[in-house]
Amino acid sequence: xxxxxxxxxxxxxxxxxxxxxxxxxxxxxxxxxxxxxxxxxxxxxxxxxxxxxxxxxxxxxxxxxxxxxxxxxxxxxxxxxxxxxxxxxxxxxxxxxxxxxxxxxxxxxxxxxxxxxxxxxxxxxxxxxxxxxxxxxxxxxxxxxxxxxxxxxxxxxxxxxxxxxxxxxxxxxxxxxxxxxxxxxxxxxxxxxxxxxxxxxxxxxxxxxxxxxxxxxxxxxxxxxxxxxxxxxxxxxxxxxxxxxxxxxxxxxxxxxxxxxxxxxxxxxxxxxxxxxxx
Amino acid sequence: xxxxxxxxxxxxxxxxxxxxxxxxxxxxxxxxxxxxxxxxxxxxxxxxxxxxxxxxxxxxxxxxxxxxxxxxxxxxxxxxxxxxxxxxxxxxxxxxxxxxxxxxxxxxxxxxxxxxxxxxxxxxxxxxxxxxxxxxxxxxxxxxxxxxxxxxxxxxxxxxxxxxxxxxxxxxxxxxxxxxxxxxxxxxxxxxxxxxxxxxxxxxxxxxxxxxxxxxxxxxxxxxxxxxxxxxxxxxxxxxxxxxxxxxxxxxxxxxxxxxxxxxxxxxxxxxxxxxxxxxxxxxxxxxxxxxxxxxxx
Numbered sequence: 001x002x003x004x005x006x007x008x009x010x011x012x013x014x015x016x017x018x019x020x021x022x023x024x025x026x027x028x029x030x031x032x033x034x035x036x037x038x039x040x041x042x043x044x045x046x047x048x049x050x051x052x053x054x055x056x057x058x059x060x061x062x063x064x065x066x067x068x069x070x071x072x073x074x075x076x077x078x079x080x081x082x083x084x085x086x087x088x089x090x091x092x093x094x095x096x097x098x099x100x101x102x103x104x105x106x107x108x109x110x111x112x113x114x115x116x117x118x119x120x121x122x123x124x125x126x127x128x129x130x131x132x133x134x135x136x137x138x139x140x141x142x143x144x145x146x147x148x149x150x151x152x153x154x155x156x157x158x159x160x161x162x163x164x165x166x167x168x169x170x171x172x173x174x175x176x177x178x179x180x181x182x183x184x185x186x187x188x189x190x191x192x193x194x195x196x197x198x199x200x201x202x203x204x205x206x207x208x209x210x211x212x213x214x215x216x217x218x219x220x221x222x223x224x225x226x227x228x229x230x231x232x233x234x235x236x237x238x239x240x241x242x243x244x245x246x247x248x249x250x251x252x253x254x255x256x257x258x259x260x261x262x263x264x265x266x267x268x269x270x271x272x273x274x275x276x277x278x279x
Numbered sequence: 280x281x282x283x284x285x286x287x288x289x290x291x292x293x294x295x296x297x298x299x300x301x302x303x304x305x306x307x308x309x310x311x312x313x314x315x316x317x318x319x320x321x322x323x324x325x326x327x328x329x330x331x332x333x334x335x336x337x338x339x340x341x342x343x344x345x346x347x348x349x350x351x352x353x354x355x356x357x358x359x360x361x362x363x364x365x366x367x368x369x370x371x372x373x374x375x376x377x378x379x380x381x382x383x384x385x386x387x388x389x390x391x392x393x394x395x396x397x398x399x400x401x402x403x404x405x406x407x408x409x410x411x412x413x414x415x416x417x418x419x420x421x422x423x424x425x426x427x428x429x430x431x432x433x434x435x436x437x438x439x440x441x442x443x444x445x446x447x448x449x450x451x452x453x454x455x456x457x458x459x460x461x462x463x464x465x466x467x468x469x470x471x472x473x474x475x476x477x478x479x480x481x482x483x484x485x486x487x488x489x490x491x492x493x494x495x496x497x498x499x500x501x502x503x504x505x506x507x508x509x510x511x512x513x514x515x516x517x518x519x520x521x522x523x524x525x526x527x528x529x530x531x532x533x534x535x536x537x538x539x540x541x542x543x544x545x546x547x548x549x550x551x552x553x554x555x556x557x558x559x560x561x562x563x564x565x566x567x568x569x570x571x572x573x574x575x576x577x
Contacts, residue, residue, distance in 0.1 A: 079472060081468060081471070081472065084467075084468070084471065106474075107474045107475070107476055108474065109474070110471065110472050110473065110474035111473070111474035114472065114473070115468075115469075115472035117465050117468065117469060117472075118465075119465060121463070121465040121466055121468075121469045123466065123469070123470070123484060123488070124466070124488055125484075125487040125488050125490075134470070134473060135473035135474060135475070137483075138470060138473065138475040138479055138480070138483050138484065139473075139474065139475055139476075139479070140479070185469070188469075188473065189472075189473070192473070192474070
């Protein structure tokens with residue numbers, strides 16, 4: 001069983017300052033830095049307003065807030081998903097290891113920053129095996145069969161799905177249950193060994209048992225990866241995240257160590273949200 | 280007291296409603312039977328009148344001439360010969376038309392589904408819808424002007440297949456666009472989030488996912504143009520022998536039906552050819568239905 005207690009003294013090493021009265025903490029040596037990020041869907045209307053934050057390596061950072069607060073919008077800016085929709089405008093910068101992400105080709109960037117979606121979305125025409133190596137297959141990257149097998153087994157073992165599907169690797173991915181499909185989608189992302197995994201409410205379409213499995217998995221995965229998790233579920237953020245952001249109406253209201261943010265929020269809005277006054 | 284009256288009214292209204300319901304149900308059944316009766320009568324008539332002409336020779340022999348038919352009828356035999364030149368011509372021209380129309384139509388459909396709100400896409404979509412309403416004889420005349428007069432300098436299979444492919448285009452465009460629109464955007468985003476380039480996402484993820492729908496649209500377009508006569512009269516003209524030369528006049532099953540109709544001695548072949556054409560299109564449609572149930576995403 002995964003130890004879900006957050007070791008605060010360990011975290012302290014990474015943080016520049018932990019001031020109890022500071023709403024947004026500074027992260028030492030962030031793997032990802034968001035700087036003055038604003039995103040608008042239509043002219044003059046901002047879904048995300050002037051957000052600046054650092055993301056700590058090998059941690060789970062939860063982004064929470066009421067519906068429409070811009071948490072998914074913020075997340076999707078990190079792998080430049082907004083570029084698909086020409087009407088969305090993005091201002092400000094995001095740096096991955098001090099490199100401006102707009103300077104990295106989107107194809108490379110998205111291999112470094114993987115994404116898991118709200119609903120499980122395995123490719124319906126592909127087998128479980130092909131789904132896991134879809135990134136390689138679709139890109140036309142030629143790798144040996146043995147290496148492929150290795151990647152598939154490793155990725156599926158990492159998401160604790162290997163034992164369940166090892167005998168039906170060549171069945172369609174869509175035959176799996178919802179929770180298994182979501183773990184398959186995580187495996188598909190892991191196959192690339194990304195640095196950061198973005199998760200957009202990955203458990204909101206799943207039942208409690210499948211949710212618990214995914215949560216255990218995330219805690220396990222943060223040893224190797226940095227996870228940014230958008231969640232609608234406060235208790236989930238409290239259970240598994242190390243750091244938490246609270247967003248409201250597009251603004252980053254508070255960002256801090258999960259434990260202190262939940263027990264002793266600085267901002268009044270955060271407190272109201274956590275105590276269920278709105279949201 | 281008020282309560283009792285209320286209950287009474289409720290019950291009375293209810294039984295009357297039940298009767299209304301029954302009457303309307305029977306009415307709907309009756310009307311739908313009227314609606315499908317032409318198809319049933321056509322099939323029965325075609326089978327009764329056409330089946331005796333259908334044998335092996337019907338598929339491997341060319342259309343007979345009047346004299347042969349007259350002799351056979353005088354001797355009380357069935358008309359010799361078949362419609363092999365029509366069958367091969369139909370298949371040849373439809374295949375040629377498909378080769379032209381499928382890539383164009385599928386690519387246009389992809390463009391429309393990927394750029395739904397662009398002004399240019401809207402123009403294309405509207406034009407494609409107008410094209411669907413253009414009478415087939417007009418397309419035949421256009422193909423006559425472009426191909427028969429200027430390119431092949433004579434009636435030809437090529438001219439025929441061009442007019443057929445123009446008829447197929449709007450159907451394929453529409454079905455491709457609708458199929459791709461039905462695929463959830465998260466499938467596309469999933470592929471993109473794996474760092475797959477946009478064109479590969481379309482050709483390796485979206486098209487295979489929507490393959491069933493795409494094939495359905497293509498087969499429907501094919502079965503639609505298989506029975507077209509008007510555009511072929513002005514372009515392919517017809518031929519009494521099997522022809523696979525794109526620059527030569529070529530026959531087709533619907534053209535043969537028209538020819539048989541105009542020759543009193545060959546009238547019997549109208550029924551058997553029609554039966555063949557109808558059966559062929561029917562089988563295509565059944566295949567399409569089966570495929571749509573099995574493959575279409577969603």
